[in-house]
Amino acid sequence: MSETKQVKQFEAEVSQLLKLMIHSVYSNKEIFLRELISNASDAIDRLRFAALEDEELFEGDTDLKIRVTYDADAKTITIADNGIGMSRDEVTENIGTIAKSGTREFIEALSGDEKNDAMLIGQFGVGFYSAFMVADNVELRTRRAGLDASEGVRWESKGEGEYVIEPIEKPNRGTEITIHLTEDDAELAEGSTLRHIVRKYSDHISFPIEMPAEGEDEEGEEEGEKFETVNQASALWVRPxxxxxxxxxxxxxxxxxxxxxxxxxxxxxxxxxxxxxxxxxxxxxxxxxxxxxxxxxxxxxxxxxxxxxxxxxxxxxxxxxxxxxxxxxxxxxxxxxxxxxxxxxxxxxxxxxxxxxxxxxxxxxxxxxEDGEESKKYQQFWNAFGPVLKEGVVEDNKNRDRVAKLLRFATTHDDEPAQTTSLAEYVERMQDGQDKIYYVTAETFAAAKNSPHLEVFRDKGVEVLLLHDAVDEWVTSHLAEFDGHELQSVAIGELDLDFDKKDEEGDEEDEAEKKDETPEELEGLIAKMKDALGERVQDVRVSKRLTSSPACLVAGEGGVSANLDRILKKAGEFSPGFAPVLELNPTHPIIAKLTGETDNDSFGDWTQVLYDQAILSEGGKPEDPATFVKRMNKLMVDLMG
Structure with a gap:
C-alpha cells in the first residue's frame, strides 16, 4: 500500500461534470441524499453477492445497514454503509477519472442549454457527484471488505478541479461520505428534515436506513446512543x-x-x-x-x-x-x-x-x-423508443405480429414528421379494392415526403407510409404483410394502382394487356437512352408513378432499394447493389424535347442529367458530381442561346 498523500487533478470530463453539478439548475437539491443512499444500497448488495463465495468478507459483521447522521453546528451530513467498500485504486478509478462510468458519453451529449442539460444529468445518474449540489467540500472514507484495516482510503475535494487522496486506518469495511454543506444549504443538517427526505425518496431501500433516535444527540456514535430505522427496509417488488x-x-x-x-x-x-x-x-x-x-x-x-x-x-x-x-x-x-x-x-x-x-x-x-388518456403517454414512449421497438419485428419471430401492432409511422395522410399512424389505422383508411400497404423509405422525412415516387399516389389519394428511420429497411424486409395485406415499396418493381377498376367485369384482363404497352413514338427514345446509359441501368421504361417529375429510378423486382444500398455501404456492409430501372414521364416537356433531339452529344448530356437528377431526388448523390455540374451548366448555356 502506498503511504503517501497525493493531490491529483480530475480528468477534464469529470471537472466539467462537477462544475455542472455545483451550478446545477435543479431547484430540488435534496435528491442528493437519495443518490448517496442508493449508492450505499448498491454497495451492500455487492457485498452480499461477493460473500456468497467468501463469507470472510463479512468480517464478523452481518448486520447490513446504512446510517445517516448530522451535525448542525458543523453543518455536516454523513452517510455511512458497511457494504463492499473501495480500495485506493477503485476510488481513483471510480471518482477521479471517467473510467467505465460513461461520463464521456454524458459530456458529449451536453448541449450547453442549462435546462436541457439539467434533465440530462438525471438520465446520467450522477450518484456520488450529486453531493456537490449542496456541498463546498466532500470527504470520503472507505475500505474494501477483505483488506487490512491499514488499507483504508481518505478522499477529499472541493469540486474545483483537484482532489486529495491518502491512506488511513479504517477498522470497519464500507464507505462513509461526509458532506460539508454550503451556507445556503446548512438547514439540511437537521433531524426532522433528513428523516422526511429519507422517507420520501428512500423508503423502498431494502436495507435498514438508521438515524439517531429523536431526542438523541446529533452526530457521533457515543456508547449507548440509540438509532432507529426510518424506512420500511423490505424489498418493494415482493410486496403486494x-x-x-x-x-x-x-x-x-x-x-x-x-x-x-x-x-x-x-x-x-x-x-x-x-x-x-x-x-x-x-x-x-x-x-x-x-x-x-x-x-x-x-x-x-x-x-x-x-x-x-x-x-x-x-x-x-x-x-x-x-x-x-x-x-x-x-x-x-x-x-x-x-x-x-x-x-x-x-x-x-x-x-x-x-x-x-x-x-x-x-x-x-x-x-x-389503447385509446384514451394513456394513448398520449404511448406517443411519448414512441417518440423516445420507437426506432428501438421496431427492431423487434426483425429479432422476435414469435412476437412479430404483436410488435407490428405497436408500430407507428408518418404518412402522406397528414404529411407531418410525427409518427402517429398504426398499421391498423392505415388499413382502416385504405381505398375500396386496395389490397396493399404502400410505403416509401428514405434517409430523412423530407426526402420521403418529397419523393417523386409518391406523385401518382397523391393524385389518386392513396395513402403511403413515409419511412425514414434506418431500421425501417429491415422492418419492411421482415414484415411481409399485416392483417392479410402485403407491404409494398412504391420504389420497387412495376406499379399498378388501378385496383379501383378491377371489380368491373373484363377490366382486369384489359389492364393486364395494357400493362407492358409502350407508346410507339417513345420506343426509339427508350432505345437511345438505354444505349446512352449503358450498364448504369438495367432498363428504361414509361412510368406509371410520375405526374410532374421527368424521371425517377426504381429497383427491379426483388432488388434492394437505393436507400438500403446507401445504408449498407455507409456501414461497410456488403450490398448486392442498386440495379435501377429509369422510368420516364411521357408528358413532361423535357421528355418531349428529347424525343425530337437529333444532336447525339446533347441527347447524351440530357440523358445523363436526367439520371443524376433522379439519384438526387432519392436522397443520393451522383457518382461524379463535378461532371454533373458541368453538364448542367452546358445545357443551361445552350438553352440561353
Whole structure:
C-alpha cells in the first residue's frame, strides 16, 4: 500500500461534470441524499453477492445497514454503509477519472442549454457527484471488505478541479461520505428534515436506513446512543401491489434506474406455479443518452435477484435487445445463488422467465397504446423508443405480429414528421379494392415526403407510409404483410394502382394487356437512352408513378432499394447493389424535347442529367458530381442561346 498523500487533478470530463453539478439548475437539491443512499444500497448488495463465495468478507459483521447522521453546528451530513467498500485504486478509478462510468458519453451529449442539460444529468445518474449540489467540500472514507484495516482510503475535494487522496486506518469495511454543506444549504443538517427526505425518496431501500433516535444527540456514535430505522427496509417488488403507492413505485424506479425523472409507466407481477418469481419493469420517461452506446461498466437495465439477494446488474438474458429501454428487477426463488452469466444464458428457468418478461412488457405497451388518456403517454414512449421497438419485428419471430401492432409511422395522410399512424389505422383508411400497404423509405422525412415516387399516389389519394428511420429497411424486409395485406415499396418493381377498376367485369384482363404497352413514338427514345446509359441501368421504361417529375429510378423486382444500398455501404456492409430501372414521364416537356433531339452529344448530356437528377431526388448523390455540374451548366448555356 502506498503511504503517501497525493493531490491529483480530475480528468477534464469529470471537472466539467462537477462544475455542472455545483451550478446545477435543479431547484430540488435534496435528491442528493437519495443518490448517496442508493449508492450505499448498491454497495451492500455487492457485498452480499461477493460473500456468497467468501463469507470472510463479512468480517464478523452481518448486520447490513446504512446510517445517516448530522451535525448542525458543523453543518455536516454523513452517510455511512458497511457494504463492499473501495480500495485506493477503485476510488481513483471510480471518482477521479471517467473510467467505465460513461461520463464521456454524458459530456458529449451536453448541449450547453442549462435546462436541457439539467434533465440530462438525471438520465446520467450522477450518484456520488450529486453531493456537490449542496456541498463546498466532500470527504470520503472507505475500505474494501477483505483488506487490512491499514488499507483504508481518505478522499477529499472541493469540486474545483483537484482532489486529495491518502491512506488511513479504517477498522470497519464500507464507505462513509461526509458532506460539508454550503451556507445556503446548512438547514439540511437537521433531524426532522433528513428523516422526511429519507422517507420520501428512500423508503423502498431494502436495507435498514438508521438515524439517531429523536431526542438523541446529533452526530457521533457515543456508547449507548440509540438509532432507529426510518424506512420500511423490505424489498418493494415482493410486496403486494395493493400496498404500494404510485409515489413508492416512482421512487423505486429512480433508485433502480439511477434516473432523476419519473417513469412513464410500469408493470408489477408475481408468478406462482411451476416457477416462482417476481418482476417489476419500468419504461423511462425519456430516452437515455446512452441507449445505443456499448461502453463497459455500470449499466441500468434489469437487476437480477435470487431470493432477494442481488446477483447482477444488466441481466440482459431476461430481455431482448429491442426492449433494452426497460428498467427494473427480476427476483427468482428457483435459481441458485451461485450463478455465472454463461450459465444463465442457457438455463431453462431463465428461458421461461424471459418469455413471461417479454409478454408482460408487451402487455404493458399495448395497454398504454389503447385509446384514451394513456394513448398520449404511448406517443411519448414512441417518440423516445420507437426506432428501438421496431427492431423487434426483425429479432422476435414469435412476437412479430404483436410488435407490428405497436408500430407507428408518418404518412402522406397528414404529411407531418410525427409518427402517429398504426398499421391498423392505415388499413382502416385504405381505398375500396386496395389490397396493399404502400410505403416509401428514405434517409430523412423530407426526402420521403418529397419523393417523386409518391406523385401518382397523391393524385389518386392513396395513402403511403413515409419511412425514414434506418431500421425501417429491415422492418419492411421482415414484415411481409399485416392483417392479410402485403407491404409494398412504391420504389420497387412495376406499379399498378388501378385496383379501383378491377371489380368491373373484363377490366382486369384489359389492364393486364395494357400493362407492358409502350407508346410507339417513345420506343426509339427508350432505345437511345438505354444505349446512352449503358450498364448504369438495367432498363428504361414509361412510368406509371410520375405526374410532374421527368424521371425517377426504381429497383427491379426483388432488388434492394437505393436507400438500403446507401445504408449498407455507409456501414461497410456488403450490398448486392442498386440495379435501377429509369422510368420516364411521357408528358413532361423535357421528355418531349428529347424525343425530337437529333444532336447525339446533347441527347447524351440530357440523358445523363436526367439520371443524376433522379439519384438526387432519392436522397443520393451522383457518382461524379463535378461532371454533373458541368453538364448542367452546358445545357443551361445552350438553352440561353
Amino acid at each position: 401491489r395493493s400496498e404500494i403507492s404510485d409515489e413508492e413505485y416512482q421512487e423505486f424506479y429512480k433508485h433502480v434506474a439511477h434516473d432523476f425523472e419519473d417513469p412513464l409507466t410500469w408493470t408489477h407481477s408475481k408468478v406462482e406455479g411451476r416457477l416462482k418469481f417476481n418482476m417489476l419493469f419500468y419504461v423511462p420517461g425519456r430516452r437515455p443518452f446512452d441507449m445505443n452506446t456499448n461502453y463497459e461498466g455500470k449499466r441500468h437495465g434489469i437487476k437480477l435477484y435470487v431470493k432477494r439477494v442481488f446477483i447482477m446488474d444488466d441481466a440482459e438474458m431476461f430481455m431482448p435487445r429491442y426492449l433494452r429501454f426497460v428498467r427494473g428487477v427480476v427476483d427468482s426463488d428457483d435459481l441458485t445463488l451461485n450463478l455465472s452469466r454463461e450459465f444463465l444464458q442457457e438455463n431453462r428457468i431463465v428461458a421461461a422467465m424471459r418469455k413471461t418478461a417479454i409478454k408482460r412488457v408487451l402487455d404493458m405497451l399495448e395497454e398504454l397504446a
